[in-house]
Amino acid sequence: MSVAIDPQAGTHFIGKIFVSPHACDRAVEHFGIDRSKAPMYVMDMLRKATLVSPLVVDEDGKPARMFAYRRIAFLVHPTEATVFTLYPQHKASESLRSPIERIIQRAVSAAERKEKRELKRISVRKAELSVERAQLDLRRAKSESTRVAAEMTAKIAGIDAEMARLERELLEIQREKTTLMKSVVAYV
Numbered sequence: 001m002s003v004a005i006d007p008q009a010g011t012h013f014i015g016k017i018f019v020s021p022h023a024c025d026r027a028v029e030h031f032g033i034d035r036s037k038a039p040m041y042v043m044d045m046l047r048k049a050t051l052v053s054p055l056v057v058d059e060d061g062k063p064a065r066m067f068a069y070r071r072i073a074f075l076v077h078p079t080e081a082t083v084f085t086l087y088p089q090h091k092a093s094e095s096l097r098s099p100i101e102r103i104i105q106r107a108v109s110a111a112e113r114k115e116k117r118e119l120k121r122i123s124v125r126k127a128e129l130s131v132e133r134a135q136l137d138l139r140r141a142k143s144e145s146t147r148v149a150a151e152m153t154a155k156i157a158g159i160d161a162e163m164a165r166l167e168r169e170l171l172e173i174q175r176e177k178t179t180l181m182k183s184v185v186a187y188v
Contacts, residue, residue, distance in 0.1 A: 009050035012067070013081055017043045023074075023083040030088050031072075042083055045069050046076070058084055104184055111177045118173045122166050129166075133159045 024038040033041045049067035055078065056066045064075040064084055075084045092100070133156055140152035 005052065006050040010048050012049065012051060013043075013047045015081060017046060018080070018082040019043060020082065020084055023085050026086050030086070042074075042086060045072060045086075046074050046083060049074055054078075100187065104187055107180065108184060111180045115173055115177050119170065122170050126163060126166055129159050129163055 019039040019042045023042055024035065027033045027038040027042050028035050031041070046067060046069070049069040052066045052068045052073070054065050056064055056075070058064050058075050062084070063078045065078055067074040067076060068089070071089055072086055073089045074086045076082065077084065091097070136152045136155050136159070140149050140156070143149050143152070
């Protein structure tokens with residue numbers, strides 16, 4: 001449901017809905033629904049739909065309201081709960097698709113730049129910590145003092161904890177990008 005387009009999405013049809021024979025035929029044709037189940041399928045989908053426009057015209061020029069749900073467009077009588085027709089809508093017109101694709105591409109590019117920048121930052125920090133850890137480990141191995149060895153062991157444990165934190169941070173950044181990329185799928 002799209003709150004940005006229709007704050008009442010999913011609440012427009014609470015009573016009885018009439019599904020025209022033509023709409024049932026389109027449900028069978030486009031979605032492979034069994035003819036006997038087509039009216040219920042259309043009603044269930046329409047009850048979840050978002051109002052796209054309160055006034056459009058169908059192929060014959062008759063006025064209708066347009067609703068949408070999961071890339072299905074529904075043409076409904078202007079004042080009654082009667083579905084005239086429905087059809088899948090997988091492609092947007094160029095005038096709408098082009099600016100949206102640019103927005104998506106900018107978001108994808110920004111996510112990729114952030115991931116690359118953070119990967120470099122984390123890799124550099126991990127390399128610095130590895131060098132520091134090796135120096136501490138060497139100092140611990142050379143030391144005769146148990147106090148110095150204990151101090152070095154404690155510092156090494158701190159470095160190991162920071163390395164683990166950096167790994168978690170990197171994974172979170174990668175998950176964030178993955179979540180964004182999954183969202184892009186809805187617009188492709």
